[in-house]
Amino acid sequence: MFPGQGSQREKMGQQFLRFNSRYVRYFEAAGGMLGRDLVKIVNGEDPANSLEDTRYSQASIYCLSCALYDYLTKDLSMDISHIHTVMGHSLGEYSALYAAGAYGFEKGAELVAYRGAIMSQADRTAKGMMAAVLGTGQEAIEKVLEGFRDRVFVANYNDYAQTVISGYEDDTKKVIKALQDEGTGKVIPLKVNIASHCPLMQGVSVKLEAFIDENVDFSRPRLPFFSTTELRHVDETGLKDTLKGQLVNPIKWYKSIEYCLDKGIDTFIEIGPGKVLSGLVMRIARKNRVKASVMNTDELKDIEELLGKLQERGLLG
Numbered sequence: 001m002f003p004g005q006g007s008q009r010e011k012m013g014q015q016f017l018r019f020n021s022r023y024v025r026y027f028e029a030a031g032g033m034l035g036r037d038l039v040k041i042v043n044g045e046d047p048a049n050s051l052e053d054t055r056y057s058q059a060s061i062y063c064l065s066c067a068l069y070d071y072l073t074k075d076l077s078m079d080i081s082h083i084h085t086v087m088g089h090s091l092g093e094y095s096a097l098y099a100a101g102a103y104g105f106e107k108g109a110e111l112v113a114y115r116g117a118i119m120s121q122a123d124r125t126a127k128g129m130m131a132a133v134l135g136t137g138q139e140a141i142e143k144v145l146e147g148f149r150d151r152v153f154v155a156n157y158n159d160y161a162q163t164v165i166s167g168y169e170d171d172t173k174k175v176i177k178a179l180q181d182e183g184t185g186k187v188i189p190l191k192v193n194i195a196s197h198c199p200l201m202q203g204v205s206v207k208l209e210a211f212i213d214e215n216v217d218f219s220r221p222r223l224p225f226f227s228t229t230e231l232r233h234v235d236e237t238g239l240k241d242t243l244k245g246q247l248v249n250p251i252k253w254y255k256s257i258e259y260c261l262d263k264g265i266d267t268f269i270e271i272g273p274g275k276v277l278s279g280l281v282m283r284i285a286r287k288n289r290v291k292a293s294v295m296n297t298d299e300l301k302d303i304e305e306l307l308g309k310l311q312e313r314g315l316l317g
Contacts, residue, residue: 003274006276015299023067038060041060062094062095065271068272087256122201128200129193131175133165152168153166166196208244220235226259229252295309
């Protein structure tokens with residue numbers, strides 16, 4: 001599993017890169033495409049450019065996720081023949097597609113850099129926002145949204161009590177107030193000035209499609225890639241439509257994890273910064289009364305724990 005935008009934090013991956021400096025080249029390559037020193041931005045050493053900027057957060061998460069995946073599979077010989085499925089949350093699908101072999105690192109970085117740039121432009125023009133609604137079922141949220149049709153939408157179905165809404169800023173603020181008036185557990189505005197995974201991204205979606213048509217030839221994935229918006233495996237023939245549609249359609253994360261649990265998958269590894277997906281999976285598995293092993297790569301100690309568990313199960317080559 002590969003995380004998306006929002007999982008970034010200053011100095012993320014610093015420990016890993018200190019001991020595995022050859023992977024700094026991933027950030028250097030992507031930074032060259034952006035015309036910025038991405039390592040300095042990640043470490044908070046560039047006062048003029050913030051990691052919270054969509055362009056840099058997306059590229060940085062992609063770089064770190066790909067570096068960690070290569071470290072696990074190449075340096076540490078994690079046996080990929082045991083991987084049933086790769087998937088990502090929003091931006092994380094681009095890292096998942098790299099892991100699946102749908103394109104090389106640099107082509108993926110080029111695609112992510114373009115995506116970040118056009119989404120950043122939308123940040124400045126669409127006046128959108130997103131907010132996480134915690135402790136409220138999706139039916140109650142959708143009932144409130146009925147009064148804001150074509151203005152505010154569900155963007156992410158993360159788990160049974162965590163839903164993200166997305167839409168025009170003024171209307172989203174009204175929805176937040178309406179939910180709070182109804183006694184909703186908690187509503188947290190997200191640190192993005194954008195309304196992703198909803199129809200407000202239609203113009204960005206069209207631009208992305210044109211860019212893919214002109215610049216990207218997808219290879220046949222060597223690992224099964226599961227779309228968390230379409231709830232199905234997608235091969236190279238459908239990837240353009242998946243990535244285009246991803247921008248305007250909601251992420252159905254808990255349904256994606258339910259699919260995995262139904263298939264008997266009992267081990268989930270989050271590869272990239274943070275532990276957001278790990279926490280979601282644990283709650284979803286617990287709700288379904290399924291025992292699952294959930295691991296991540298957020299810090300070196302987490303990687304060491306992951307390796308120990310993989311070794312115990314004979315999953316290292």
